[in-house]
Amino acid sequence: MSDTPLAIGIDFGGTTVKAGVLYRSNVISNAKPIETQNFQGADALVQEIARVIGELQKLHPNVAAIGVGVPGFVDFKTGLVHNVTNVEGWVRYPLKRRLEALTKLPVTAENDANCMAYAEWKRGSGRGVKNLVALTLGTGVGGGFVVNGQMVRGAKSLAGELGQASIDYQGRTGTYGNRGALEKYIGNVQIAETAVEAYAAAGETKTLEECSPAHLAKRAIRHDLIAQQVWNGVAEKLACALMNCCWLLNPEAIIIGGGVARAGTVLFVPLEQALQRQLSTPFKESLRILPARFGNEAGIIGAATLALEEAGYNVDD
């Protein structure tokens, strides 16, 4: 074990910040999660993260690098965080520079969905794939792409924002004025809202909580027609965005993770059907739709793996 370097992955979320120590594909040690909202401003939170890293280093002194997955727009090259969704005080914050100063270790900062994509590509369902679309379905919709065996980052390392892509040029307005943003249709809350309305239209009163994706999935499996219709609608909208990824990037695999993906067949079956209906043969022939290997730990695993690779270690083991 001493030959294989360890890395710390940080999964920065709107509710909690989780940190773990990665050895190959396994998180071998977890820190107690930090409550994000207990810390006012970016600097206070980063100091707490540095403290937690210090605690983990006491257990594992041979940590070689730190990776942070950030729920927002991050310039991967410079480690500058442009903004963080749902957390105040994070505007144009030099995360890499500040955390490196505090920890004296090399730090890599990357969008959280790109970290998930990276985890699946290097350690999970997408190993060995040269052209890959990975997405994570939860409160929001995030994406990460691999093209020609490389992560797609783009001009300012901002690529992969599948949740902001449009499925309707006249549709719902997204966070950035973007009409038809996918996230505004199939985020956690939007699915629940759609279901509440569908039940109400059928004369049934249900709360948002009763219509959470987890509850809806259970009901759909038990042949609740309204729940099934809601999932068919989610599949139709998701298929539109994924079909676009196929026409544009012609991937070998689409990997789907995140809480909403746990719905399983009630989502995946109509999704595959909708893609089959809307792609030409050569695009379909080589395409696989795969569930993600990693669940809650995908962010930690991806951020830590990326940090190791950026620090010059071979992670294709």
Added chain:
Amino acid sequence: MSDTPLAIGIDFGGTTVKAGVLYRSNVISNAKPIETQNFQGADALVQEIARVIGELQKLHPNVAAIGVGVPGFVDFKTGLVHNVTNVEGWVRYPLKRRLEALTKLPVTAENDANCMAYAEWKRGSGRGVKNLVALTLGTGVGGGFVVNGQMVRGAKSLAGELGQASIDYQGRTGTYGNRGALEKYIGNVQIAETAVEAYAAAGETKTLEECSPAHLAKRAIRHDLIAQQVWNGVAEKLACALMNCCWLLNPEAIIIGGGVARAGTVLFVPLEQALQRQLSTPFKESLRILPARFGNEAGIIGAATLALEEAGYNVDD
């Protein structure tokens, strides 16, 4: 000139097949166009193409490679043409193999929009750009992408089909069952049809010919409100597809060519506005919208340049 190799580019279209000899960025010799529909089946047409290549070689004996831009799905790696839009008899046709057998020269076959993208990237408006979206607006809508300084081809070299991507998950049905296919809204014919309807609604009778993009652009410049509205609608729909490319790929530049792009400001101004309204700041900061450098010759230039590069020559001159 003898040091710089020549290549022949073939621009295979539904109406004509054009061939030219490329020296650096210039087409120095053109063959008489072949009427596509005069030849029944792929083999007959390919034999005629080989004959025309032979004629060009009499004038320029030092041709090193042949590139063909094909209006359909082509597997770049194998040179297999899956199908050609609007030309019968082209299904799973081994174009590269057959044309190499006839000409004894290395042949490269590539999608025509990818050839256009390649021409602009290597010789035109996109020189030196590492992340690029190129599109061509005409009868259909084609695209080609550069990511991390490489062409995006995907699993079966089919990537870049921007015209098939959806702008409305419940929209018009495309050629492959794909709901909301961009091409079904802003192809040449669709623009004219939209305009005929808009004039009719205002009590004016106009023919499709009178509503061609070229005529519509002239009228819009002369402050014809209906023509301007039609172009605003084209811009809105195109912006949706290009915004998606930005969210997904974060390009430094979008290059727009093809006949419809000649509309100029009546298209480009509302297009830029619609993109400005629907992208977050860091995505916009580094983005340039550029007209293509090459017009009708883009296909020949791109196919020939690509063929030279595939044959091992340096084309970054």
